[in-house]
Amino acid sequence: MSIVTNTPKPPYYAVIFTSQKITEDKGYGEMSDKMVELVSKQDGFLGFESARKDLGITVSYWRDEESIKKWKANLEHQEAQKLGKELWYKQYKIRIAKVERDYEL
Amino acid sequence: MSIVTNTPKPPYYAVIFTSQKITEDKGYGEMSDKMVELVSKQDGFLGFESARKDLGITVSYWRDEESIKKWKANLEHQEAQKLGKELWYKQYKIRIAKVERDYEL
Numbered sequence: 287m288s289i290v291t292n293t294p295k296p297p298y299y300a301v302i303f304t305s306q307k308i309t310e311d312k313g314y315g316e317m318s319d320k321m322v323e324l325v326s327k328q329d330g331f332l333g334f335e336s337a338r339k340d341l342g343i344t345v346s347y348w349r350d351e352e353s354i355k356k357w358k359a360n361l362e363h364q365e366a367q368k369l370g371k372e373l374w375y376k377q378y379k380i381r382i383a384k385v386e387r388d389y390e391l
Numbered sequence: 392m393s394i395v396t397n398t399p400k401p402p403y404y405a406v407i408f409t410s411q412k413i414t415e416d417k418g419y420g421e422m423s424d425k426m427v428e429l430v431s432k433q434d435g436f437l438g439f440e441s442a443r444k445d446l447g448i449t450v451s452y453w454r455d456e457e458s459i460k461k462w463k464a465n466l467e468h469q470e471a472q473k474l475g476k477e478l479w480y481k482q483y484k485i486r487i488a489k490v491e492r493d494y495e496l
Contacts, residue, residue, distance in 0.1 A: 290409045290444050290484045300407060300488050302450055304395045304440050334411050338441035341394050343450060345407055371496055379395045382436040383405050383488035391476055391485040 289332035291347060295383050296330060296385045298347040306341060306380035314339050314374045348387075354382060395479060396438035401490045403437060404453040410483035411446060419479045422471050433462050453489075459487060 307314070325331055325346065330353025334346040357363060363379045370378070412419070430436055435458025439451040444468065453459045462468060475483070 289411055290482050293486075294480070296486075300405075300486060302407065302490075303451070306394055335446055335448055337448045338447050339442045339444075341440055341442050343440055343442045343448045343481045345448060345450070375496055377395050377496060379493060381398075381401075381405060381490045382488040383494040384487045385407075385488040386488040387446060388484060391480055391482060 290390070291335050293332050293347050293385075293388070296387055298385050299351060299354055300383045300385050301346045301348065301354060302339060302381040302383060303344045303346070303378065304381075305338050305344075307338075307374055308374045312373045315368065321363065324360070324362060325357065331351055331357070338378055351382070365367070387389070396440050398490075398493070399442070400439050401464070401477050401492055403490050404456060404459055405490050406451045406453065406459060407486040407488060408449045408451070408483065409446060409486075410449075411481045412443075412479055417476070417478045426468065426471050427474045429465070429467055430462065433465070436459055436476055437496065456487070 322334075325334070330349035332347035332349060334344060336342070336344040348357075358367075418481070426438075435454035437452035437454060439449060441447070441449040453462075463472075
């Protein structure tokens with residue numbers, strides 16, 4: 287099975303979420319599982335890739351900007367974003383980027 | 392110290408490199424260190440972020456497409472790319488994306 291996400295032919299969008307977490311969990315794991323389940327049902331969601339060492343990187347892929355905006359405004363996701371700021375992250379940066387080309391092995 | 396890369400105001404470019412490595416090292420670690428040193432000297436290079444669990448994700452940031460193309464064509468980097476295909480990676484995908492906006496905590 288492929289662990290690299292199969293995305294359609296560009297153009298499509300990538301949201302690059304880079305973060306540094308605090309050490310304690312404080313409910314993060316549970317919320318993370320819930321968000322993975324929820325995001326998978328969103329219209330325009332194409333998949334995501336995630337890895338963490340000290341730094342965590344999650345890249346999610348989307349059909350268009352509209353679907354990214356709807357996901358950001360989703361009420362349950364809004365609650366997760368609020369808790370993220372208050373409890374889980376020391377630092378994060380989110381970059382919204384238009385994938386123009388891709389190639390693979 | 393910040394471990395999330397300080398990038399300038401968008402637009403700029405991101406190269407999202409997602410990979411699955413083979414288990415053995417086969418000279419990968421040494422080459423990786425060499426490439427980090429070399430890429431840091433390239434014109435237009437803005438920084439990179441990297442994490443690996445099963446999946447590895449490295450996102451490098453660039454001023455423009457021209458600087459990405461020059462780095463891809465760099466002779467030492469070409470040799471590393473060749474060895475990557477032959478020895479180190481089971482699978483990878485590279486996506487070139489234009490960062491349109493960003494925000495952070």
